[in-house]
Amino acid sequence: MPESQTVRDALNKKGAYGKDLDLDHYESDMDKQIVVDDMEKSDFKSYMKNVGIVADEMNRSGTIMFIDNRPSHCSPKTQEGLEYMPLQEAMKKYDGLKDYCWKAIDPTKDKYTASTYLDDADGYFVRVKSGYHIKSPLQTCMLLNTNKGAQKVHNVIIVEDNASLEMITGCSTAHHANDALHMGISEMYIGDNSSLSFSMIHSWGNQTGVRPRTATVIGKNSHFTNNYVIMHPVGTLQSFPSATLGDNSSATYNTMCIAYENSDIDTGGLVYLNGEKSRAEIMSRSISMGGKMCARGRMVGNAPGAKGHLECRSIILKDGGATLAIPELEAHIADVEMTHEAAVGKVARDQIEYLMSRGLDEDQAVSMIVKGFLSGASINGLPPELQKELDEAIAKANLGD
C-alpha cells in the first residue's frame, strides 16, 4: 500500500482523459445509510428497472445495492460457491483480501482514485469459489441520491479457477441528485479456465459527473466480457477500463452509447495482450444526438500469437456535438495480429433510399437503420432479458423519427 502522503499528493492529479472535475464542488454528506428491505416496495424501484436491475430478483442469483456511500441492500439469497457482501465486511472476514485491494488499480492514478482510497470507501465484494459455475446473473446497483454529493465506492470481484459468473450492474441518479459525482473503483480478478461477463447499464442525470476506474486481471484460458450501455443523458462521463490477459485468454469490450445534447462521453477499452495466443475484441457503437462522444480503443500486443480487432462506429444524427474515434494498436513483438476499423458520419444515403424504395418514409428509414445499428451484433454475450430491455429502450429512444 502506498504511503498516505503520496496518495494525498495525487488528490490534485487530473485524470488522463476527460474534463477535470473539482472535487470540492461535491460537498454534501453521502454517509447516511438508507436501508432497503424490500426492493419491490422501494421508492428506487423505477430507477433500478431503468438499468436492468429487477426488484423481484427473478432469474438472478442475488442483489447487492449501494445508495450513496453506504450499503442499502444485500439479498438473503444464497448459492453454493457464490459470496457477495459489502467490501468492508469482507475485509474483516478475509485477511487475504488485502492482497486484492488496490493491486489492479494504483490509488495514485488520479484524483478520483486517490480520493476513494483515502476515504477507505466501501463497495461490493463478490467471489465465486473455485469449481463453481453460477447459472443466473448476480445484480449490483449503485444509486446517487444526494445532490452535490460524491459517491465513492470500491468493488472487488474474484472469480477463482474453473469458475464462471455473469454480473449485471446498474448505475443511476435519482432526479433530485442530478448534480452529483460517481467514482467507482472496480478491481476484477479472473483465475484460470474461468469466465466473467460484466454488463453495465448506466442512466445518470444530465448534470451528473461519472469517473469510474476499472481494471481486470485475467489468468490462463479464461474469458472476460465487458458490456457497457448508456442510453440516457449524462453530464460528463469518462472511463477507460483495462484488461490484462494471460496465456490463451480473451477479452471482449462492447460499448453502446447515445450522446444527447450537453452530454460528454469518453469511453472505450484498453487490453494488454500479455499472454501467448491471447485475443481481444473491442467494439464501440455510438450515436451523437448533439452531444460529444469519444470512443477509445487501445490494444497492446506483448506476447506471441496475440490477436485483436478493434471497431469504432459512430453515427451523427444531430449537429451540435462532436464525435471522435481513437483506435490505437501498439505491438512490441512481431508475432501479433491486430486490426482496427473506424467509421464516423451520417447514415449512408443509399441505405436510407433502399428502405424508402420499400415504402418507408425517410424518418422511418433513418430510425430503423439507427436502431438496428445500436441493437445489432455488437452486444454479443448480453444476458437475453437484458437484451430485451435494451431493445425496448432503443425502440423508445427518439432516434430520427
Added chain:
Amino acid sequence: MTDMLNIVDLHVEAGGREILKGVNLTVKEGETSVLFGPNGSGKSTLLASIMGYSAITVTSGKIIFKGVDITYLPVDERAKMGIGMMMQRPPNIYGVKLGDLLRATADDPDTAIKEADKFRMERFMEREINVGFSGGEIKRSELLQLTAQSPDLLLLDEPESGVDLESIDLIGNKVHDLLEERKDSNGRHVSSLVITHTGQIMDYIGAKYGYVMKNGVIDRLGDPMELLKEIRLQGYGE
C-alpha cells in the same frame, strides 16, 4: 390498355456527367419490356431515375407514372404509388434484419413471413439485409420483399446475374408470379421493365418489346427475342 409509365425526353446526370441524353419510352399496363445495351449505356441509371434515387439528377424531361408526374417525388412516395425495384447490387443494411423490414413494409406481414420458405429465405429473417448474402440469396431476398410490396410496376436490374442455375428457375418463376398477380380476363395488370444481358429471364416474363440503349439514348426498339438473337450474333455494333 392505359399507359403505366411514360418517359419523355429524359436527361439525367450522375457524378457530374450526363448519362441519359433524351430517353423516350412507354410501358403500358400489363406489359413487360426488356432493356438491352452495353455496359455504361445508361440502363441502370434509367431504372434509378424512375425509382428516384438521389445519386442521379434529372436535368430535363419527365417521368409520368399512372398519369402523374413523379419526376421530382421522393423515393417512398413512388414506392407507395406502386413502383418496386430489384437492384442489381443493393447496399448492405447493417443492423436491420430482413424479417423486421418485411414486417414494417408488407401489406400483410404475417403472410409475407410465412411465404419466406417459398423463396428459400426462411432462415434469413434474423439476418442483416444483404450482409454476407450470396448472389442468389440477394435476388431471392429482393423478390421476397417485392412480393410483399406487390407493386404495379416492377423494375428489375439483371435479375439473373450472379445466380446459379437452380436459383434461376426459382427467381424466374417468382418474377412470373409477380407479373401474373391480379391477372383477369383482360390479361395482366402488372407491368415491368427488365434489364438483362443474357436473356435467361426472358423465358419467364413474356416480354412484348425490347429496347436497345446506347450512349444514353434508346437506339432501337423491336421484338425482344429478335433483338436478343441479333445481339448474340453481332454484339451491340460498337
